[in-house]
Amino acid sequence: MSEFIAVLLISLVFIWYLTFSANRLDRLHHRVETSWANLDSILQRRAALAQEIANFKEIDPATKLLITLASHQARDAEFSERSGAESGLSEALKLLVQESDIPEIYPESFEELQSITDRLRTAIAIHREAVSATRKRRSKLIIRAFRLAGRAPLPVTYAFEDEVL
Numbered sequence: 001m002s003e004f005i006a007v008l009l010i011s012l013v014f015i016w017y018l019t020f021s022a023n024r025l026d027r028l029h030h031r032v033e034t035s036w037a038n039l040d041s042i043l044q045r046r047a048a049l050a051q052e053i054a055n056f057k058e059i060d061p062a063t064k065l066l067i068t069l070a071s072h073q074a075r076d077a078e079f080s081e082r083s084g085a086e087s088g089l090s091e092a093l094k095l096l097v098q099e100s101d102i103p104e105i106y107p108e109s110f111e112e113l114q115s116i117t118d119r120l121r122t123a124i125a126i127h128r129e130a131v132s133a134t135r136k137r138r139s140k141l142i143i144r145a146f147r148l149a150g151r152a153p154l155p156v157t158y159a160f161e162d163e164v165l
Contacts, residue, residue, distance in 0.1 A: 017142075018142075018146060018148065021140075021142060021143060021148055022148040024137065025134070025137055025138065025143060025148055025149055028130070028133055028134040028137055029134060029149075029152050029155070031130045031133075031134070032127070032130045032131055032134050032155040035123070035126050035127040035130045036127055038123050038126070038127075039120070039123040039124060039126075039127045042116060042119050042120050042123050043074065043086060043120070044075060045116055046074075046089070046113070046116045046117070046120065047071045047072075047074040047075040047089060048071075048075075049109070049112060049113055049116060050067055050070065050071040050074075050089060050092070050093055050113075051067075051068065051071045051072075052109065053067065053093075053096070053102075053106070053109055053110075053113070054067035054068045054071065056102060056105075056106060056109075058102055058105055059096075059100075059102060063095075063096060063100070066092050066095075067089075067092045067093070067096060070085070070088045070089040070091075070092040070093075071089055071092075073085040073088060073089070074086050074088070074089040082158060082160075083158040083159040083160045084159075086158070086160040087159070087160045090160065093113065097110065097113075124161045127157065127161070128157050128161055130155070131155040131156065131157050134155050135154065135155060138154065
């Protein structure tokens with residue numbers, strides 16, 4: 001009888017551990033999703049601000065076209081094209097800031113752009129950490145053996161996250 005109780009107790013502890021692990025993994029996946037949603041909203045705001053900046057009358061037509069095209073691509077990019085579009089927008093904005101005197105003419109817009117860029121760096125760090133923690137947790141043998149991740153896709157980071165904005 002005591003052997004039965006011991007086996008039952010061990011089974012209950014193991015089932016609790018599997019449940020705990022599955023819930024923890026679910027929370028990590030949720031964290032990745034919310035960090036991506038936050039990152040995406042900041043990226044969308046940056047693209048909108050870039051579009052506003054492109055409409056300044058002092059900007060030459062070629063630069064205006066470049067920034068407008070880059071901001072539209074960043075806003076409308078498909079999942080697989082997102083990294084290239086965001087990198088293109090970053091380069092277009094960097095070119096404008098470095099090669100013109102527009103930031104001195106419209107300091108409030110470029111202060112907002114700098115603020116968004118700072119928030120973007122923080123959001124990227126949070127997203128990368130969430131992805132890293134989730135991937136590390138999913139690599140554990142017990143998670144793989146009991147398929148505790150279910151059908152959830154493996155979280156990814158984007159190449160633009162590696163760049164310095």
